[in-house]
Amino acid sequence: MGDCLRFIHSADLHLDSLFKNKRHLPTKLLEQLRESTFRAFDKLIEEAIQHRVDFVLLVGDLYDEELRSLKAQIHLRNGFYRLDKHGIEVFVSYGNHDYVNGTKYTVDFPSNVHEFKHQDVESVPFTKDGQHMANIYGFSYESRHVSDRKVESFQKEFGPLYHIALLHGSVDTRKEDHDVYAPFTLEELYNKQMDYWALGHIHKREVLSEEPPVVYPGNVQGRSRKEQGEKGCYVVDLRSEGAGLTFVPLHSLTYESHTVRIDTLSSPQQLEPILEQAKQDVETSNPVMLDIHFISETGLLHKWQAEGILDEWVSVVNDGENDYDNWVWIDSIHVTDQPSWQEDEVKKGQHFAGALLREADSIDTLVLDEWMEPVLNHRKLSKHLQDWSEKDKRDILEEAKRLVVDKLVANEEWK
16 A cells, blocks of 8 residues: 555443443433443444554544443453554544543553553554654543643654654634533644544534545534444555545444424323334434424414323333334434424513513523523533533523423413
């Protein structure tokens, strides 16, 4: 392959994710969820061997928690031993979930594994057929929160043909569903003149730049409705004229969503065929955790949801699903009732409902954080809100606004 380097770029394995909020699932399904991150890693090892890669890059959050379960460490070690037998090296950095000072007890890895164990950026040479082909640059988090601009510490060392940088962090102009750690801008990355930026932390697969490649592979296995669709890694062929990226799926199950519009509804019994059809509409070759979004102009769905009837019908339709290999489990239901009022029209009115909507527009998610601070800092409740995203906050504000105005309109309390 001449001057070509072939490697796998992966990140955010989150091994041994416990799916604590899924304990209500049948035993078989819960076990498949809890093993899914391990199965994804096993597939990664297989792909590395089949593609005859030179090395594997794992860019942070290999473990789901800083304590690093023994099961996860042994599983990693065994996979690395398999790679070692095929002459494949591994370069590892640790992120905000598995920061290096978070655990006292670690398992030794084989000699083919190069761990970046410190917060200072280091350089490790990669040699192929006796030639110094590349420098691999990286660092690890020593604590959960890293706000420093670590990109400033990357310094290209001239000599080898290629320079590859591992950075577990996020673009500082975008927050999305993840906290901003080790922030950077694309311009800062360009200025470092690296040949490939291997990113981690953001679970959505995305190529931020093609020249040079600046790449988020996403996580290897979806773990909630926020992480839908295919998950995996990139096989990268790096040459002097550029890089070729091939996405390789690794997931063993996926999270999917399906929207159902309902115009007429009169009886809860009508829900059964609607739910069954929603499951059939999902085209998949693997097990699926399904999120259904109902959009209706009747108020019945919200009423039945509040009364628990909707959840009962979901249980009926899910019953027996664990008998199938490629099961489709309805994991969550969201209901949006189209309001009988037009927001823009109400907002123009010189009445209480109009004033309320205008005031609601001035509320941002930071204010909501202040209101929710007692809950967010509560010892027991806070763990259920760890993945509370900006979108979740906006959805809560919209739902609250709709509920209040619905009441006002229904009771004609406009003033």
